[in-house]
Amino acid sequence: MSVQLDHITRILPQGGRPIVEDISLLVPDGSFTALVGPSGAGKTSLLRIIAGLDPHQDGHVMIDGACVDMQDAHARNIGFVFQHYALFAHMTVAANIGFGLSIRPRRTRPDKADIAARVTDLLDLMQLPHMGARYPHELSGGQRQRVALARALATGPRVLLLDEPFGALDPLVRQQIRGWLRDLHERLGLTTILVTHDRQEAAELADTVVLMRNGHVVQSGPARQLEDNPADPFVMTFTGDVVRITGHVAHGVFMPALPDIQPVATPATDGPAEILIRPADIRLRPGSGSARAHLRHRRGLVGIYETTIAHTTFAVETVTTPEPARVIPDCALDIAAGRLARGDAWLERTA
Known part of the structure; x- marks a missing residue:
């Protein structure tokens, strides 16, 4: 019925x-x-x-x-x-x-x-x-x-x-x-x-x-x-874990307020904004910045790293080796730009 x-x-x-x-x-x-x-x-x-x-x-x-x-x-x-x-x-x-x-x-x-x-x-x-x-x-x-x-x-x-x-x-x-x-x-x-x-x-x-x-x-x-x-x-x-990153949009580019996070293109208009993105859509780039990532736990070959930038901490999920590094120092973060274009991530206006 x-x-x-x-x-x-x-x-x-x-x-x-x-x-x-x-x-x-x-x-x-x-x-x-x-x-x-x-x-x-x-x-x-x-x-x-x-x-x-x-x-x-x-x-x-x-x-x-x-x-x-x-x-x-x-x-x-x-x-x-x-x-x-x-x-x-x-x-x-x-x-x-x-x-x-x-x-x-x-x-x-x-x-x-x-x-x-x-x-x-x-x-x-x-x-x-x-x-x-x-x-x-x-x-x-x-x-x-x-x-x-x-x-x-x-x-x-x-x-x-x-x-x-x-x-x-x-x-x-x-x-x-x-x-x-x-x-x-x-x-x-x-x-x-x-x-x-x-x-x-x-x-x-x-x-x-x-x-x-x-x-x-x-x-x-x-x-x-x-x-x-x-x-x-x-x-x-x-429906899932979310990382929020504050910043602002200028000339079609989202500029994070935190250091060591790379800017990402967006179709949004200029102004203050906050990106919502899944932890799996952030990439760690060792040797490219001052962020520090600590491995907290693993799900199979996926490692969940607690990443700290300028006293702000959030989770990053990444595929690891069978023996992953417990600490990744001096890293930068990349946001998967394609997510914003497809609508899998969201950019919200802030005051």
């Missing part, structure tokens, strides 16, 4: 402030989309509007081409996994999973045997066999998260909404659950929308990343596209 949002706006009753404003978005059938952004961006609000849990004042929500604005959450049959699982502590795992089926109207409610069979199938799918008789407090965080997923899937939804589902998990379990969730999404043919503030999580899981800020969609597309071709400085800063 596809999900389409057409100019969705939600305004808080108190103060009349829009928390989601004029958002249009298409989530294709069978795709995995991640809503990312800082706190207060409107991610969870948008997810709850899709689910029918919160109202919206303008626009339309369409599922598989049909408008569902007038349908309540139950009628939409969307699976929703909350941030803190929201499992019923007094119910067994099996009862939690089967809850959505057991409260259906009598004419559509499966009998107890069918519900039990569905619960058993889901426990196997979630790799939790023989745990139906346990209670939530007897499970690990990762197991509770899978029970919450099983409960969301029990009614057979084709759309699955996930609100920060990994937030309470430790990093190792979180990493394991990511791969398992992506595999589950593909095996069941789900349309999945995930809310997360973790850009790495979004990049690993989602086909499309939707970056939100202040109730608006700033940019959407594959994670690599947002990282390599950010629409504005906010997107660039959110």
Whole structure:
């Protein structure tokens, strides 16, 4: 099932402030989309509007081409996994999973045997066999998260909404659950929308990343596209590490305020400015200046050097030899000029 949002706006009753404003978005059938952004961006609000849990004042929500604005959450049959699982502590795992089926109207409610069979199938799918008789407090965080997923899937939804589902998990379990969730999404043919503030999580899981800020969609597309071709400085800063270098533009050339950083051509007009660029797009030139670079750590053959110029320190990433120098003295820095021309870097005006 596809999900389409057409100019969705939600305004808080108190103060009349829009928390989601004029958002249009298409989530294709069978795709995995991640809503990312800082706190207060409107991610969870948008997810709850899709689910029918919160109202919206303008626009339309369409599922598989049909408008569902007038349908309540139950009628939409969307699976929703909350941030803190929201499992019923007094119910067994099996009862939690089967809850959505057991409260259906009598004419559509499966009998107890069918519900039990569905619960058993889901426990196997979630790799939790023989745990139906346990209670939530007897499970690990990762197991509770899978029970919450099983409960969301029990009614057979084709759309699955996930609100920060990994937030309470430790990093190792979180990493394991990511791969398992992506595999589950593909095996069941789900349309999945995930809310997360973790850009790495979004990049690993989602086909499309939707970056939100202040109730608006700033940019959407594959994670690599947002990282390599950010629409504005906010997107660039959110999607990866950034080095900021102050200076000014004169006659089509950016002149850094710090010594030992080479000027770089730019189409910008004259005036004070600040360049935003990735650490990997700065080159160290040993023996060409007075900067000093210290190797802090490595990722494979990529070394991350903490570089100091005139009491200002920032990171530089560079390919190293198997035995890299721990300290590179007397160096200058080059900025990859092509980045400015392609839009991979940004030049912001300063006062």
